Amino acid sequence: MADTFKIIIGALISIVLQIVVSPNISIFGAQPNIIMVYVVVVSMLRSDNRSVWLAFIMGLAYDLFCNGHLGLTAALLLIASFVSSKAFEAFNNDTLLIPMVVSILTAMFVEIVMAMAYTALSSDVSLLDALIQRSVPCALFDSAMVLIVLPICMRVFGSTTTIHPTPQSTNLRLG
Numbered sequence: 001m002a003d004t005f006k007i008i009i010g011a012l013i014s015i016v017l018q019i020v021v022s023p024n025i026s027i028f029g030a031q032p033n034i035i036m037v038y039v040v041v042v043s044m045l046r047s048d049n050r051s052v053w054l055a056f057i058m059g060l061a062y063d064l065f066c067n068g069h070l071g072l073t074a075a076l077l078l079i080a081s082f083v084s085s086k087a088f089e090a091f092n093n094d095t096l097l098i099p100m101v102v103s104i105l106t107a108m109f110v111e112i113v114m115a116m117a118y119t120a121l122s123s124d125v126s127l128l129d130a131l132i133q134r135s136v137p138c139a140l141f142d143s144a145m146v147l148i149v150l151p152i153c154m155r156v157f158g159s160t161t162t163i164h165p166t167p168q169s170t171n172l173r174l175g
Helices: 002-020 034-045 049-065 072-091 097-121 127-157
Strands: none
Touching: 002 034, 002 049, 002 127, 034 049, 034 072, 034 097, 034 127, 049 072, 072 097, 097 127
């Protein structure tokens, strides 16, 4: 129950950050998708039914509060949540590299599909422009946000898997 409460509080914080902070830190029109980053990180750390519900509700919140097509982000976050949790379970090797790589690849996938959907749903943007001007910068911005959100969530939620830093030897002899 306490874990669910932490997830809900984190979701509310990410919605507020998406609405208030994200538009103010945009660089050349690229904004981080803090909601997507939070959903992907939580789905890796807690791969159960809560992450699916979280993805759907947070996707609808993004579509309602930000400028998205209703249901598009909810569907993308459902897919991203499922894929990231399964990829993390399959490739987890107790290092920090795997969650970072899975999160970054998922962010790139979501941003590319979102750019393709915006191209299909609006006639004034070409696919190449959407990919170059929106998808790539936003994916890079999301990747930077992963570097901030993942350690915080691992600390707050206490990872269900043990992720250890690279071991350091103290008995190194060079001669």
